[in-house]
Amino acid sequence: TLKTSRLLLERAKELELAIVGVSFHVGSGCTDPETFVQAISDA
Numbered sequence: 001t002l003k004t005s006r007l008l009l010e011r012a013k014e015l016e017l018a019i020v021g022v023s024f025h026v027g028s029g030c031t032d033p034e035t036f037v038q039a040i041s042d043a
Contacts, residue, residue: 002042 012019022043026035 009019024039024043026039030036
Protein backbone atom coordinates (compact mmCIF):
# COMPACT_ATOMS: atom_id res chain seq x y z
CA THR A 1 0.00 0.00 0.00
CA LEU A 2 1.01 3.64 -0.26
CA LYS A 3 1.02 3.85 3.54
CA THR A 4 3.44 0.93 3.82
CA SER A 5 5.63 2.40 1.09
CA ARG A 6 5.83 5.69 2.94
CA LEU A 7 6.80 3.93 6.19
CA LEU A 8 9.51 1.94 4.42
CA LEU A 9 10.94 5.05 2.76
CA GLU A 10 10.95 6.91 6.08
CA ARG A 11 12.76 3.99 7.75
CA ALA A 12 15.31 3.85 4.94
CA LYS A 13 15.98 7.56 5.48
CA GLU A 14 16.47 6.97 9.22
CA LEU A 15 19.02 4.27 8.36
CA GLU A 16 20.71 6.64 5.90
CA LEU A 17 20.01 4.31 2.99
CA ALA A 18 19.96 5.83 -0.48
CA ILE A 19 16.77 5.01 -2.36
CA VAL A 20 17.46 5.45 -6.06
CA GLY A 21 14.16 4.52 -7.69
CA VAL A 22 10.69 3.11 -7.40
CA SER A 23 8.87 0.24 -9.06
CA PHE A 24 5.25 -0.77 -9.32
CA HIS A 25 3.12 -3.56 -10.74
CA VAL A 26 -0.53 -2.90 -11.58
CA GLY A 27 -1.20 -6.49 -12.58
CA SER A 28 -0.78 -8.38 -15.81
CA GLY A 29 -4.52 -8.38 -16.47
CA CYS A 30 -4.88 -4.62 -16.20
CA THR A 31 -6.62 -3.17 -19.25
CA ASP A 32 -7.49 0.29 -17.91
CA PRO A 33 -4.83 2.86 -18.92
CA GLU A 34 -5.94 5.13 -16.07
CA THR A 35 -4.66 2.52 -13.61
CA PHE A 36 -1.16 2.96 -15.03
CA VAL A 37 -1.49 6.76 -14.85
CA GLN A 38 -2.55 6.56 -11.20
CA ALA A 39 0.29 4.17 -10.29
CA ILE A 40 2.88 6.48 -11.86
CA SER A 41 1.34 9.48 -10.11
CA ASP A 42 1.43 7.66 -6.76
CA ALA A 43 5.07 6.69 -7.28
